[in-house]
Amino acid sequence: MSTLRILIVAIVQTLALFWMIGDRQAMLNASRVVTLKIVPVDPRDMFRGDYVILSYAISSLDTSKLEGEDKFMSGDTIYVTLAQANGEWTATAVGHRPIAAQGGVALKGTVQSANDSGTAAQLRVDYGIESYFVPEGTGRTIEVEAQGGDLAADIAVDAQGRAAIKAIRRKGGAVIYVEGVL
Amino acid sequence: MRPPFYLRQLRRDLDTWIAKGLVDADNREAILASVGAGSQVRTLDVILAIFGVILIGAGAMSFVAANWAAMAKLERLIVLFGGMWAAYGVAIWFLNSGRGAIGQAFVLLGAILFGVNIWFIAQTYNLAAHYPDGTLMWGAGALVTAALVPSRAALALALGLGGLWTWQETQYFDNLLHAPFLIYWALCAALAWYLNWRPGVHLSALALLFWLVINYGGLQRLLGWGDAEVLTVYIFLPLVLWSVTQILDRDPNGLALSVGHYAFFVFLAAYGFLQAPDNGGQSASSTWFAFAAIATVASVGAVAMGLARKIFTPADIAGTLFACITTMVYVFLARTDGDRYDIIYLVFTLVIIIWSLQRGVRLGDQFVVNLSIVAFGIWFLYAYFDLFSGLMDQSIFFTVGGILLILMSLFLEAMRRRLISSAAQPATKEA
Numbered sequence: 001m002s003t004l005r006i007l008i009v010a011i012v013q014t015l016a017l018f019w020m021i022g023d024r025q026a027m028l029n030a031s032r033v034v035t036l037k038i039v040p041v042d043p044r045d046m047f048r049g050d051y052v053i054l055s056y057a058i059s060s061l062d063t064s065k066l067e068g069e070d071k072f073m074s075g076d077t078i079y080v081t082l083a084q085a086n087g088e089w090t091a092t093a094v095g096h097r098p099i100a101a102q103g104g105v106a107l108k109g110t111v112q113s114a115n116d117s118g119t120a121a122q123l124r125v126d127y128g129i130e131s132y133f134v135p136e137g138t139g140r141t142i143e144v145e146a147q148g149g150d151l152a153a154d155i156a157v158d159a160q161g162r163a164a165i166k167a168i169r170r171k172g173g174a175v176i177y178v179e180g181v182l
Numbered sequence: 183m184r185p186p187f188y189l190r191q192l193r194r195d196l197d198t199w200i201a202k203g204l205v206d207a208d209n210r211e212a213i214l215a216s217v218g219a220g221s222q223v224r225t226l227d228v229i230l231a232i233f234g235v236i237l238i239g240a241g242a243m244s245f246v247a248a249n250w251a252a253m254a255k256l257e258r259l260i261v262l263f264g265g266m267w268a269a270y271g272v273a274i275w276f277l278n279s280g281r282g283a284i285g286q287a288f289v290l291l292g293a294i295l296f297g298v299n300i301w302f303i304a305q306t307y308n309l310a311a312h313y314p315d316g317t318l319m320w321g322a323g324a325l326v327t328a329a330l331v332p333s334r335a336a337l338a339l340a341l342g343l344g345g346l347w348t349w350q351e352t353q354y355f356d357n358l359l360h361a362p363f364l365i366y367w368a369l370c371a372a373l374a375w376y377l378n379w380r381p382g383v384h385l386s387a388l389a390l391l392f393w394l395v396i397n398y399g400g401l402q403r404l405l406g407w408g409d410a411e412v413l414t415v416y417i418f419l420p421l422v423l424w425s426v427t428q429i430l431d432r433d434p435n436g437l438a439l440s441v442g443h444y445a446f447f448v449f450l451a452a453y454g455f456l457q458a459p460d461n462g463g464q465s466a467s468s469t470w471f472a473f474a475a476i477a478t479v480a481s482v483g484a485v486a487m488g489l490a491r492k493i494f495t496p497a498d499i500a501g502t503l504f505a506c507i508t509t510m511v512y513v514f515l516a517r518t519d520g521d522r523y524d525i526i527y528l529v530f531t532l533v534i535i536i537w538s539l540q541r542g543v544r545l546g547d548q549f550v551v552n553l554s555i556v557a558f559g560i561w562f563l564y565a566y567f568d569l570f571s572g573l574m575d576q577s578i579f580f581t582v583g584g585i586l587l588i589l590m591s592l593f594l595e596a597m598r599r600r601l602i603s604s605a606a607q608p609a610t611k612e613a
Contacts, residue, residue, distance in 0.1 A: 002277045005330045006289065010270040013296045013323050014263060017303055024307045075355060110312075128311040165308055179308065182256045 027164040028179055030156045032105050034082055034089040038151040052142050054130050058091045061123040067093035072121055076111045079161055098161060108161030127163045129155055231287035232335065239294050255306060262302055266295040290335040293324045314350040321347055325369060334379050341370050341385045345392050352396050359400035363393055387444045409459030410513045411470040416452035417509050418477030420445035425484035429493055443549045450557055453534055456512055457527040466513050478506040501537035528565050535561060543601050555598050562590060
């Protein structure tokens with residue numbers, strides 16, 4: 001009896017772990033992909049052991065320059081609508097629910113901080129794509145390239161607006177890292 | 183469910199009764215099983231086995247971490263899943279060989295490795311989402327292990343992870359009030375009860391206390407009350423619970439009484455702490471006043487029920503009413519200038535301690551007696567430091583304080599022994 005019970009535990013836990021991998025792969029296979037330029041961050045924060053901290057232009061938002069809602073609190077779920085202009089994806093609208101736009105993509109994030117000035121707010125938004133694990137010893141190279149503004153990330157966005165880093169590329173298009181199952 | 187000291191005594195008594203022919207030897211295990219004793223497992227075996235698997239787990243993870251960069255994703259997955267399945271496989275082998283303690287230790291190792299796998303997979307696939315979800319997933323896995331195997335060690339792990347999860351949600355993600363923890367906690371507590379595992383029930387109680395403490399701020403923001411008003415929640419509700427549990431279960435080894443003890447501890451600690459916060463000059467809110475009124479009625483009502491059943495006396499009605507009214511009065515006083523009323527509040531606290539002591543002695547409740555005496559010692563020291571620190575020369579103040587401390591320790595211990603011995607007498611007479 002204990003054999004069967006422990007086997008059930010092991011199977012349930014294995015399925016849970018496979019679900020983590022499968023869910024991520026489903027996101028990466030999403031048809032909607034946006035390319036975001038990686039912007040420099042405070043170098044003291046950037047490289048932490050085996051992963052690098054990434055920041056994007058859409059990580060800091062000024063709601064007065066965007067369509068949609070103005071009032072957000074720290075911890076709120078936010079949907080940022082991105083549209084492509086002159087080859088770059090930029091934020092055009094924000095809301096507590098996705099705002100549809102022709103050719104646009106709504107990205108789901110969490111408000112990390114909000115400085116409310118009454119009519120607008122300066123928001124710091126986390127999309128779950130701000131850290132990236134890299135092979136040991138390669139973080140420094142990425143750090144230098146990111147500080148020079150030479151990197152971009154391909155972000156896959158699923159139907160719910162969840163984002164995942166699909167690849168990191170150099171300015172010319174050369175791929176540094178690409179995500180895969182194995 | 184009975185505490186370990188009771189089970190040890192019962193085992194000794196059973197052996198004596200069997201030797202005297204009062205009890206049939208064939209019934210020994212059945213009697214022990216009926217009070218939740220089960221088969222006797224040597225504690226040292228369990229402890230050594232658990233330490234052993236933790237060391238194995240740490241060694242395996244160090245190996246994986248040291249060679250992580252050199253491994254391809256497939257190799258990493260093989261190591262991670264293989265390690266977890268190997269742990270469960272060894273557990274099955276030991277359990278089927280009749281070595282339950284070591285088998286259980288490997289079940290725990292499997293549950294630990296499940297969590298390690300979550301973090302390594304998150305790293306491998308760059309899952310940087312809301313990380314407390316990973317802790318919750320680990321805790322849920324440990325809880326499933328605890329329920330299915332069943333495994334007490336996995337339940338302890340699940341409770342610890344539940345505490346970590348609610349800590350991460352409240353401290354790092356600014357949750358208003360982390361209510362989902364209560365569902366998780368209820369499942370753990372129910373399993374501890376079902377497994378007839380007394381330490382698990384205590385761990386559950388401690389986890390709930392931990393949640394209550396770290397969610398103080400969240401509760402305050404949710405209710406929109408001042409510091410002192412929120413603290414009264416931790417006075418009123420345990421006061422009701424303390425009386426209700428004493429009505430429910432008069433068995434000195436009963437579980438309801440243990441819950442009542444935790445409630446009494448929270449009540450006494452919160453009441454003693456009430457003089458610290460203030461309401462920042464704000465008047466008490468109408469919602470708080472409604473809460474305080476309802477809680478007072480409930481507290482007194484619970485004691486009145488006990489009075490009808492001859493469990494409580496009019497002194498308990500008076501003591502409960504005094505606690506409720508002084509709590510409310512102090513919230514009103516605190517909004518003006520709390521410091522001016524320190525001495526009044528010291529007197530209030532002393533009355534509550536004396537009432538608790540009297541109630542503990544009358545009900546033969548050693549825990550209440552002991553805790554009340556500890557509370558009196560703390561009250562005495564606080565009063566001495568608060569009232570006399572500015573009035574004496576520093577050297578005299580500390581010397582007198584030291585002498586008083588020694589005398590008080592002797593006096594309190596003598597008083598505790600006398601009270602416990604007098605509290606035990608009614609039970610002896612009844613027997």
